[in-house]
Amino acid sequence: MCQCIVKKPKNKKATILVENIVFIVLNIVFISIMVLFVYSRANGIMLLEESYAKNIALLIDSSKPGMEFYLDMEKAINRAEKEKWPIDQIVNIKDNIVTVKLSKNSEYSYSFFNNVNVIATFDKINKKGFYFYVDKYLNTT
């Protein structure tokens, strides 16, 4: 009985099934690689630094002395942790230039025109973002 089955010209159904499974697996592998590629580009370190620096600069431009705002920077913090960069040093504001740095070898700076003194403090409790306190107008121009 067994030999009979083996001797059949070809197990066509089984071949078709294996072919289809291999075909589907290859497609899934290909799509996964593409998705990973897009994800890695979208969460690139340069892109994160640029978007956060510009975001902070625009928020400071629209603010007035006495205001305080909180910026959720979870993505940036996770990335800095991966890169072993101290998370409390991600944001640095000197004169009227914001610098966001997420690794040893990269940083992005953007200037703001609002002549205010801004104090950036890392949220040590939730560890998810930074507080920005707009202190006072500066006299220098």
Added chain:
Amino acid sequence: MEKFISIYWFLILILTAGGISAMVFAFYSHPYDVREAEAFILGEKVADCISNNGRINEWIEINKENKDDFLKKCHLNFNTEFKEQGQYYVKAEIFEINSLNDLNLDTDNLKVFFESGNPAIITHCKPQEEKEIEKLSKCSENVFYSLDSENNQYLIKILSIVKKTEKNTK
């Protein structure tokens, strides 16, 4: 297994991967352009500095030269991280009007004029009135109505421009 090693199959894979990669590179290699928002905020800031609650602020002296104090009075700092300075320009004109039905905005009615920044970038505004050109500076114009302490009527026109092309365009 012929299906998988077929040259057409690889060709399709390569074309798809190439297409997606090209699109991703084109999209993510382009910097975020925030100049329009920046120019708008600059205009609003100057407007707040000139007029508050519909009244022209006291520091503005009508018919007098106020130019030197402008940046300081409005708490603006036009220094940037760029080697080439002159990334901003702002101009404010205050016209006296008789009524809102008679808007005669010529030089005779111009009572106060402030200007600061790089005036060379004003030329970037005109070509963009019809079509947006990425490589040129972004301009924002605000016009609003205000009164002075003696209830004289004014129309205030503010033009704010941000260049910063190096960091906002490819």
